[in-house]
Amino acid sequence: MKPILISVFCLFIFNGFSYAQNKKEWLEDIEYYKKTLEDKHINLYHTISKKEFNTEIKTLKHKLSTLNNFQIIVELMRITQKIGAGAGDGHTSVPLWNKELNKYPLELINLDGELKVVSITSKHQQCLGKTLKSINGIPVEEIYKKVSKLTPFTENNYSLMDRTCSYMVISEILKALHIITNTQNVEFTFIDEQGINMSIILKAYSKDALTKINYKKIKNTHSSIAVSKDEKNKNxxxxxxxxxxxxxxxxxxxxxxxxxxxxxxxxxxxxxxxxxxxxxxxxxxxxxxxxxxxxxxxxxxxxxxxxxxxxxxxxxxxxxxxxxxxxxxxxxxxxxxxxxxxxxxxxNPNGYQDLGQFSLPNSKLLITYSKRKFRFQNINTNxxxxxxxxxxxxxxxxxxxxxxxxxxxxxxxxxxx
CATH class of the missing domain: 3.90.226.10 (2-enoyl-CoA Hydratase; Chain A, domain 1)
Structure with a gap:
């Protein structure tokens, strides 16, 4: 029994040390995040005040012991979006480009406030064209509101609609926001034009796994246009x-x-x-x-x-x-x-653009920021x-x-x- 007890005790000590070290690294990362944005951004405090930014940073540091790694990332996404207030500075963001993420195999589009399914696995093709009503029993309006406060590259309502639909299908984000607990078996409920509900269970997949899935899609092509079949020049x-x-x-x-x-x-x-x-x-x-x-x-x-x-x-x-x-x-x-x-x-035609980027030293989380301010027209428009x-x-x-x-x-x- 002694070797077992010692092993368990050592494991406990190791985990405790690892946990404490992780939080210390996050403190370093957050301080680096703040200082580097202040140094590199052309005008960091154009929308958020320095006082509000410092308060957000201080609050996040105090909350570290209650958050897991991805919840900390989500908090940084939220704070970073506030730099541009989700409007004037979409290039300052936490895009999650270098993070291994798992997504649910469907694509949504926001039309008149309804999230329509435009792509989904062949297995669930009966849901194609239907409106997403809830995830895990939580109304889609509530989820949309939470996710929309995190989305990167958001400058106006049009980018907000696009980005929110994209980030709503990332399982790590849904879990960090307490919308789901089990990422692998999540109930998605849809409603059709006759008002009939349909629920399915979806599993989240890695980026590579998603490419191997057969999808049914609503194609957005035109009969007069012969789409290029050259893979190199497909775009x-x-x-x-x-x-x-x-x-x-x-x-x-x-x-x-x-x-x-x-x-x-x-x-x-x-x-x-x-x-x-x-x-x-x-x-x-x-x-x-x-x-x-x-x-x-x-x-x-x-x-x-x-x-x-x-x-x-x-x-x-x-x-x-x-x-x-x-x-x-x-x-x-x-x-x-x-x-x-x-x-x-x-x-937006007028605003902060020209993307620069840096990575946090410990988590390697990628942060982007605006290097220039452009004005391409005489009036400001969304x-x-x-x-x-x-x-x-x-x-x-x-x-x-x-x-x-x-x-x-x-x-x-x-x-x-």
């Missing part, structure tokens, strides 16, 4: 429509500088060869990158003389048009005389406002009807008549 490609009179550019992500230069030359050659008249640049779902790369594209496009620069250049935007993509949308409007069509963007506002409607979305692109194609058709 940056172009095609022609209307007997090459129209060039459609899918700009979902930023490629390497050399790639965008070569790509821009190809588009220029196609436009010049076919004497194309109409230009559509689709910046929807582009989360950002380097807006100077977008200017390379604009430079080549501006040299195309056949385009109807007076009225037939369009840039498509939505709530998932962020950061550099939002900036390029403004620049394309200015340089290419483009008409902005769709939803307001998730990023999101870049489109010239033609087209709201995202569920009836169109579920039937794979792209109202934004349809409006543009009809507008082009008027010219061709």
């Amino acid at each position: 940056f490609w172009f095609t022609t429509l209307n007997n090459s009179k129209t060039v459609y550019i899918n700009f979902n992500a930023y490629p390497l500088k050399d790639d965008i230069t070569n790509f821009s030359k190809q588009i220029y050659n196609v436009i010049e060869t076919n004497k194309s008249k109409h230009l559509i640049i689709d910046l929807r779902d582009n989360h950002g990158g380097d807006f100077f790369k977008g200017l390379i594209l604009a430079n080549y496009l501006n040299a195309c003389n056949s385009i109807n620069w007076q009225s037939n250049v369009y840039v498509l935007i939505n709530r998932k048009t962020y950061s550099a993509a939002m900036v390029n949308a403004i620049q394309f409007k200015q340089i290419l005389h483009a008409k902005l069509v769709g939803e307001p963007t998730g990023s 999101g870049l406002q489109p010239d033609v506002y087209i709201d995202l409607k569920w009836n169109s979305y579920k039937n794979n009807k792209d109202d934004v692109l349809n409006w543009v194609l009809k507008d082009i058709a008027k010219v061709e008549l």
Whole structure:
């Protein structure tokens, strides 16, 4: 019995030491977090006062003994969002990029306050298109309110809707907020358009495991657009429509500088060869990158003389048009005389941007911050406002009807008549 007792005693001592050491490391991390943000952020106290920030830090330090590791991370997410008040400084955040997270295999979209299922496992495809009502018996409105106070890269209501839907399916966040206790068997309850409830049990999966799951999705494509099958260029490609009179550019992500230069030359050659008249640049779902790369594209496009620069250049935007993509949308409007069509963007034209980052010394938690303040228009607006506002409607979305692109194609058709 003695060896067993000694082993248990040693284990107790080790765990106690490990626990105390962990809290000491968190104190170091929190102090480093505060000092580094003050040193590196262009203007840390533009929204939150220094007094309020110091109070938040002091309160978190006092609470450390009552929190587990991920609850501490969640508290840092909440405090960091308050730096921009969830509005003016989305680039200052705790994005969880370098953390091993587990997510539930479904994707949600917020339409008129209802969280609709747009992707889910094939096993539960009967829930596709239904509205999420509760998780673990807790009403979705309560969960949404809690998670929305943590989300990174939130600058306005449009980015808030997008980010909250994404972070609501992370099991570690739900557990830290006491919404769930068992991450592997959680009840999700949905309601259909007839008011009938349906509950299923979902398990959380790692990032790698999620890629191996078969999903049923509501596809968001357009019948006129031949989507690129090139895996390398799946987020940056172009095609022609209307007997090459129209060039459609899918700009979902930023490629390497050399790639965008070569790509821009190809588009220029196609436009010049076919004497194309109409230009559509689709910046929807582009989360950002380097807006100077977008200017390379604009430079080549501006040299195309056949385009109807007076009225037939369009840039498509939505709530998932962020950061550099939002900036390029403004620049394309200015340089290419483009008409902005769709939803307001998730990023604001005026505010703190240009992302920098650092890691906390012990936890290695990644923190991002704003290095610059940009002002791309004369008035402050919540999101870049489109010239033609087209709201995202569920009836169109579920039937794979792209109202934004349809409006543009009809507008082009008027010219061709």
